[in-house]
Amino acid sequence: MHFLPIEFIGAIRAEFPPRFLEEFISERSELEVFGRDATRDIAPNPSAVVFPRTTEEVSKLLRLCSAHNVSVVPSGGRTGLAGGAVAANGELVLSLEKMRAIGEVDVVARTVRVEAGAITEAVHRHCEKHGLTWPVDFASKGSSQVGGNIATNAGGVRVIRYGLTRQWVLGLQVVLANGDILELNGALEKNNTGPDLRQLFIGSEGVFGVITAATLKLAPVPPPASVFLLGLSSIDAVLSLFRELRRAPLTISAFEFFTDRCAARVSRHRRLEQPLSTPTPYYVLLELEAIEFSDVEPLLQSLFEKELIVDGTFAQHAAQAAALWSLRESISESLSATGRPHKNDIALPIAELESFCIKLEKLIETQYPGWELCLFGHIGDGNLHVNIMKPDALTEHEFCEHTARVDHAIFALVAEHGGSISAEHGIGLLKKDYLRYSRSPQELALFRAIKRVFDSKNILNPGKIIDL
């Protein structure tokens, strides 16, 4: 158990309204909830949790933290998968969840100003009434928060169509470790006045500053999409299918794939049945924008003839489309609920996917003989989620030792193919030791130098991404 310096508590009592200390959490069970994200590899151990209501309170708090050398972990919806929001060393958790106001939608500029704690799905619902959406979308949208999405430059299921979170943030309000409040880029689409500091904070995992509000860029709600679930016999077929579809005059808004192992876990946990009558080892969830079925019929026919597709279905209405999507969106949750997955989230250049997959399969066969591999991901943007399930016979410790060893081999392979060791989960605590597979020594040195400029005392999310 860690305790905050008594002088720090005294300063808070003097400078904040009584509510601030009343809401202060120091109960052990609750600390464990707020002290970690969706990562289960690292035990949480925060000293306390605070809930500021305004940017000024965040600023005042960080100023005091700097003065008293109190380390801070910014915390949002805690859905992260790399330990970026884990307070493992007695840090103070700064939860943004009480700062969740969503402003008026500007339908002409297509923007909305929101506080960092706004829930992603609430933003979607808020904008939907105006025919607009913030096209950052993923399975945990019901609890993830905008601030966290920006701090991790979140990916998700629409990246192939809309890109990462970075593309959809116009303005950013950030509080630095010394309490300074920065307003970056306002709500400007065009602003060519030198280097764009805003971009430094997007994807920085809270090590440069705490994001407190953002002006989000919105897009029109796309017309109802056509959703297919396709059954395929090999990973080669999955990749060939992607190539065929990319050549066709279609707008692909999702190309998600998963294996029968994933489907089996989903069916065990969520009781969702796999709707195709022919069992196949690979499945693709394909979403195409605004087409008539007859438009793609000749293409589908040819894909069947080439035996790229073994079986498939097409959602006939919105409820069926939602049912097909839930097969994909339930995977991550189902793996964790039915076992202990070790997660890797890697990205490869599309051109390298095929040769990488062949080598990965071999590597996994030799390193994890007979272990359960649950492979899924967003092939459309080169992103694979490689999940190894812990065999019952191994202890947690043995399992982690083994996976850490294999990770080095996997990441060396990723580097060899010009890929990234973290496509969308971030680095956090979990992938820190492997960052050198994706970033050069020069890059890491620059990164450390920039960190010192923003946070010389290293109080903001210390130990995340890199060690100083």
Add this chain to the structure above:
Amino acid sequence: MKILVPIKRVADPDNANKLKISSDAKVDTTGLEWKPNPFDEYAVETALRLTENGANTKARVGEVVVVMFGPKEAESTLRAALATGADRAIRIDANDADLDGDVVAQGLKAIVDKEKPDLVLLGKQTVDSDSNQVAQLVAEYLGWPQATFAATIRSEGDKALHVGREVDGGTLHLKVTLPAVVSVDLRIVAPKSVRSAHTAEGHAYPDGVRFAALMAIMAAKKKPLVEEKLSDLVPGATRKIEYTSFALPPARAAGIKVKSVQELVQKLKAEAKVL
């Protein structure tokens, strides 16, 4: 067994917030998304299960004919039913505004007289008008036995059905001699609710309604779909029910924030008058 399944398309209830009422108090259907009435989807699934061996759902034993009253653009709903396995479709050209439960029941009687099915199988009600009349009226016009709100059906070939009906506090089991009219309830699509004479005892279906295979969706375009005229089936059809006006539920008043418990109690007494 030959089964006739009347189906209807309804505005997607998931898009209920898009429903608009025009200035003359009519439902404005522009921009609505359509889907089959869920209970009718269950009826189609039930008909498919009754005419197959659960272990081999590709071969049909008997015939499933889907029939719908609606405009030309509603044919996609019939094609979707054909894609899941129905053999033929009939569309009776009509607009919703010309129909009520009685006109539909008379039209269906005319179709039954032509088609001579062993069974008319339909949803217990539609989720838009919620009137729950058509099955009962058709049975009356045909002079056939009826079993409504079926939760289970076990087939004894083409002669009779054992039907478990949803009733308050339990299930009522009865045997119906064919031809008959049966309307289905929610639980009819549970894994073991329906068993045909060809399906092995204990066979379990996936829960819910089956998805159409891509190949079947393509093949469904070539399945027969014929059009009939309502005026030919029911000369001089007139509605017995007239919808006079529609209104949306009143909008909820915005909430307020109180500063203290005293103010809350005072407002509950003076304004809400609940204390």
